Amino acid sequence: MFFKDKHCPTCGGSGTQVFTPLKPEERKALGTHRTDLWRCTAAGCRWYQPWGHRAGGGRLPEELQNPGADASV
Numbered sequence: 001m002f003f004k005d006k007h008c009p010t011c012g013g014s015g016t017q018v019f020t021p022l023k024p025e026e027r028k029a030l031g032t033h034r035t036d037l038w039r040c041t042a043a044g045c046r047w048y049q050p051w052g053h054r055a056g057g058g059r060l061p062e063e064l065q066n067p068g069a070d071a072s073v
């Protein structure tokens with residue numbers, strides 16, 4: 001399950017990114033049990049947000065950053 005019509009505020013640009021629901025370990029790292037949080041799957045991105053809006057979103061800890069071809073950012 002995923003959706004790909006979301007604009008990611010930390011990826012920037014005019015395109016949209018694919019988002020997937022947070023995994024259990026990601027929710028645990030955030031200290032939340034919410035199941036309506038989604039994350040951006042772009043390489044190097046840590047952005048997550050609630051389903052319908054960016055408010056309440058934020059960045060996951062660095063160790064949960066998506067693997068990226070270029071980790072220099």
Ligand SMILES: [Zn+2]
Pocket residue numbers: 008009010011017040041042045046047
């Ligand atoms: Zn992103």
